[in-house]
Amino acid sequence: MLSKKTKYGIKALAYIARKKDRKPVQASEISESENISQKFLESIMLELRKSGFLGSKKGKGGGYYLIKEPNEIRMTAVIRVLEGPIAMVPCVSLNYYEKCDDCPDENTCSVHKLMIQVRDASLNVLGENTLEDIAISQ
Amino acid sequence: MLSKKTKYGIKALAYIARKKDRKPVQASEISESENISQKFLESIMLELRKSGFLGSKKGKGGGYYLIKEPNEIRMTAVIRVLEGPIAMVPCVSLNYYEKCDDCPDENTCSVHKLMIQVRDASLNVLGENTLEDIAISQ
DNA sequence: TATAACCCTATCGGTTTACTAGGTTTTAAG
DNA sequence: CTTAAAACCTAGTAAACCGATAGGGTTATA
DSSP states (O other): OOOHHHHHHHHHHHHHHHOSSOOOBOHHHHHHHHTOOHHHHHHHHHHHHHTTSEEEEOSTTOEEEESSOGGGOBHHHHHHHHTOOSSSSGGGOSSSOOOOSSOSOGGGOHHHHHHHHHHHHHHHHHHHOBHHHHHHTO | OOOHHHHHHHHHHHHHHHOSSOOOBOHHHHHHHTTOOHHHHHHHHHHHHHTTSEEEEOSTTOEEEESSOGGGOBHHHHHHHHTOOSSSSGGGOSSSOOOOSSOSOGGGOHHHHHHHHHHHHHHHHHHHOBHHHHHHTO
């Protein structure tokens, strides 16, 4: 299950991407328009800035703006930053690999092979979709 | 992320499916062989029995056995029972649908369409794979 | 009748989640 | 220069969930 944090983060990015001009967008505006708790959203925006998706401008008239073009931002990247691994099991995760305590041999594990297939299927979808693709859907 | 419960449940089912004879398999045997806490496994087996995947035989020489043939048990069904929804967001879940609090209109939600794609990709993999398929991989 | 096995309920420590509170700092506008 | 708007930062917290454990009860077989 996707956390609210990730969901809100994606929505916020999509909101910013939909704006034609590249003027900074206030968190308060997004929070109202998308029905997201403002303080919670602030912390998410901060995380998105620190991880290189957003830039920010302080003070009156400030806000957040995209650093890259929407079509350069793959959804895999966004989800990995906000949510963590895309795989359903650490032992098949490409970016967050971890061995299972049980399971002496991954090659003979019945869960392992199945979850690799699921991971690849998800990765395929999330890697094909960019912020531009999902922002259009408005 | 898949819970341990689901992972153990799948492993246990696969273990039983690998046995050629259809004699009941003890939870203790599975727990040892698959390195799963026995008490925890017991509760999982119980759940699998109540949801119609397993039958049980009490007393000495008892254990659990598959009710259907392995090739009739789709992984979607197993995961839905143990883990719950396969979708990453309730608003795209087929079996556990729930409306989002935020989000006045699903059709214009940027997350919604993306998550439908992910769901369908996962559903495809998990629906194609049966217990027979994953049990072989031993 | 002893014992192996399933059956059931409760509890618990730890972690995560979603959010709230309460400020500080920076900047633009008047 | 003052004020207000905005990002920034730290901390805390209630609730839920997770993985496991405890401690038996019940049933059937040898």
